[in-house]
Amino acid sequence: MQVFADEARTKGRRTGFVPTMGYLHEGHLSLVRRARAECDLVTVSIFVNPVQFGPGEDFSSYPRDFESDKFLLEKEKVNVIFNPSVNQMYPEPSLVNVFVHRLTETLCAAIRPGHFEGVALVVLKLLNAVKPHKAYFGAKDWQQQVVIRRMVEDINLDVEIVTCPIVREPDGLAMSSRNIYLSKDDRARALVLNQSLNEAERLVKKGERDVQAVLSRMREMITEKTTEKIDYVSAVDPVTLHPVQKIEGPTLFALAARFGKARLIDNRLVEP
Numbered sequence: 114m115q116v117f118a119d120e121a122r123t124k125g126r127r128t129g130f131v132p133t134m135g136y137l138h139e140g141h142l143s144l145v146r147r148a149r150a151e152c153d154l155v156t157v158s159i160f161v162n163p164v165q166f167g168p169g170e171d172f173s174s175y176p177r178d179f180e181s182d183k184f185l186l187e188k189e190k191v192n193v194i195f196n197p198s199v200n201q202m203y204p205e206p207s208l209v210n211v212f213v214h215r216l217t218e219t220l221c222a223a224i225r226p227g228h229f230e231g232v233a234l235v236v237l238k239l240l241n242a243v244k245p246h247k248a249y250f251g252a253k254d255w256q257q258q259v260v261i262r263r264m265v266e267d268i269n270l271d272v273e274i275v276t277c278p279i280v281r282e283p284d285g286l287a288m289s290s291r292n293i294y295l296s297k298d299d300r301a302r303a304l305v306l307n308q309s310l311n312e313a314e315r316l317v318k319k320g321e322r323d324v325q326a327v328l329s330r331m332r333e334m335i336t337e338k339t340t341e342k343i344d345y346v347s348a349v350d351p352v353t354l355h356p357v358q359k360i361e362g363p364t365l366f367a368l369a370a371r372f373g374k375a376r377l378i379d380n381r382l383v384e385p
């Protein structure tokens with residue numbers, strides 16, 4: 114991968130990189146298309162990264178379908194599919210830990226300890242393998258792109274991070290490889306996540322400035338549809354991820370909740 118990347122750079126070709134865990138859907142493909150439009154070469158990695166999964170999480174059952182992914186990526190005229198094995202990526206357990214402070218204290222980090230260290234480590238390794246000029250991430254995983262941006266900035270990585278909007282199903286459910294875990298019933302109930310974000314946006318646009326009032330309304334809506342525990346429903350500053358008390362500027366409403374076997378996340382950036 115590095116030899117290929119060096120040759121491409123020598124020839125002055127600009128590379129766009131889309132890191133994924135595979136089982137691709139239109140959300141992933143939107144990043145691929147953006148990279149295709151902006152760069153000479155597009156590399157997509159497919160790697161289910163064990164170190165970002167906690168004990169008891171779904172690493173072994175995470176959906177995989179390389180043939181279908183390959184078919185979809187060929188249609189998008191992707192130049193390289195980088196599909197390393199776990200052994201190639203981690204011949205030995207890494208003694209290096211990439212810990213991005215502060216940004217990994219809230220939201221998903223509080224519920225998935227070690228998750229963002231695993232993400233930061235693998236993204237750093239992938240960037241060093243692919244050597245792209247631009248790397249594309251989805252706003253679906255808001256905290257992830259905030260963490261990656263800060264890592265890139267703080268250690269002067271020579272790459273531009275591009276964040277692309279959330280792609281949804283026609284009924285509003287945010288696309289996710291994990292949606293495959295949803296039963297028909299769970300899937301219908303999970304629509305409440307997007308609906309609660311619509312409601313938050315509606316309230317703020319109507320003039321509501323009290324964060325707790327908005328969050329209570331969201332929790333109430335979600336609780337009506339799931340018996341499982343809500344992981345979190347929060348309002349944070351979109352860059353620092355600090356909790357917001359009063360809505361005065363752009364505010365990120367972010368949530369994670371479980372429906373059956375699926376843990377789903379979603380978010381919405383709301384401008385008052």
Ligand code: AMP
Nearest residue numbers: 133134135140250251253254279280288
């Ligand atoms: P994953 O395969 O889940 O690790 O996701 C790979 C990349 O695709 C990440 O940058 C995600 O944020 C992005 N992504 C996943 N789902 C969506 C979506 N529904 N809309 C936009 N981007 C997405």
